[in-house]
Amino acid sequence: MNIDQKYPSVAEMEAAAYRRLPPFMRDYLFGALGGNVSRQKNRDDLNAVELMPRYLSDGTAPDIRATLFGRAYDAPFGVAPVGLSGLIWPRAERILAAAAKRHNIPYALSTVATASLEDIRAIAGEHAWYQLYTPKQPEVVKHLLGRCEAVGYDTLLLTVDVPYETRREQDIRSGLTVPPAFNARTVWQMVTHPEWAFACWPRVFQVCQYQAVARDGLARKTSPSPSRPPPSLCVGAWAGIFCRSALP
Numbered sequence: 001m002n003i004d005q006k007y008p009s010v011a012e013m014e015a016a017a018y019r020r021l022p023p024f025m026r027d028y029l030f031g032a033l034g035g036n037v038s039r040q041k042n043r044d045d046l047n048a049v050e051l052m053p054r055y056l057s058d059g060t061a062p063d064i065r066a067t068l069f070g071r072a073y074d075a076p077f078g079v080a081p082v083g084l085s086g087l088i089w090p091r092a093e094r095i096l097a098a099a100a101k102r103h104n105i106p107y108a109l110s111t112v113a114t115a116s117l118e119d120i121r122a123i124a125g126e127h128a129w130y131q132l133y134t135p136k137q138p139e140v141v142k143h144l145l146g147r148c149e150a151v152g153y154d155t156l157l158l159t160v161d162v163p164y165e166t167r168r169e170q171d172i173r174s175g176l177t178v179p180p181a182f183n184a185r186t187v188w189q190m191v192t193h194p195e196w197a198f199a200c201w202p203r204v205f206q207v208c209q210y211q212a213v214a215r216d217g218l219a220r221k222t223s224p225s226p227s228r229p230p231p232s233l234c235v236g237a238w239a240g241i242f243c244r245s246a247l248p
């Protein structure tokens with residue numbers, strides 16, 4: 001059975017992911033804050049978009065190529081950064097980075113990834129962008145940006161979020177922390193999802209790209225949670241292309 005027959009719709013794919021993931025990862029991926037109001041509004045806005053077919057056209061594939069920051073891509077979109085991807089699907093960052101390169105679209109690697117920025121640059125080449133949640137310490141920002149520049153990233157995506165940490169009720173409920181913690185609740189969730197545990201759990205030790213930083217003893221001083229970023233610091237430390245993404 002091929003993937004189309006197995007999952008004729010995205011909803012069926014989502015249902016399979018929902019069953020496979022332990023609650024703390026399931027809530028991280030599917031959950032939203034409060035009463036899910038914003039998520040529903042986003043869904044409603046997307047549902048309101050209607051496509052108008054061009055009847056009686058000659059049926060040739062439309063040209064959707066786009067040029068961004070001086071580089072020509074085969075589509076006007078890329079892969080958005082998703083933290084902890086490797087805990088959702090094993091080696092997800094590597095798979096997506098390779099696919100982005102193959103399809104000639106950008107791949108934005110999250111600061112809170114489970115693959116190192118060096119590995120992803122090696123896989124995606126110039127299709128790799130780096131997304132930065134600014135750690136609280138300037139030396140960590142410089143360290144991260146230095147690593148990016150050393151391996152050739154030229155596009156930095158600075159995520160701007162609400163200025164205070166949000167209350168992620170679903171993570172409190174299911175026990176997700178960064179880095180993930182072992183306790184009776186999370187261990188039980190893993191034991192009852194063995195397929196996930198065997199495939200994904202080893203990645204947990206690679207959460208964040210602070211492996212090199214951690215060796216320097218800086219990791220404990222960083223916060224991977226989105227805080228008010230010091231853009232001037234980032235712009236000052238970055239020689240390449242700089243863009244900003246805002247999380248609602």
Ligand SMILES: Cc1cc2nc3c(=O)[nH]c(=O)nc-3n(C[C@H](O)[C@H](O)[C@H](O)COP(=O)(O)O)c2cc1C
Binds near residue numbers: 042080082
């Ligand atoms: C589970 C999850 C994890 C995300 N992690 C990050 C992240 O690490 N960094 C970031 O800048 N944005 C992150 N985002 C935001 C996405 O990159 C994207 O901007 C957002 O989901 C809106 O796009 P969409 O409407 O296609 O979902 C995350 C979103 C989700 C759902």
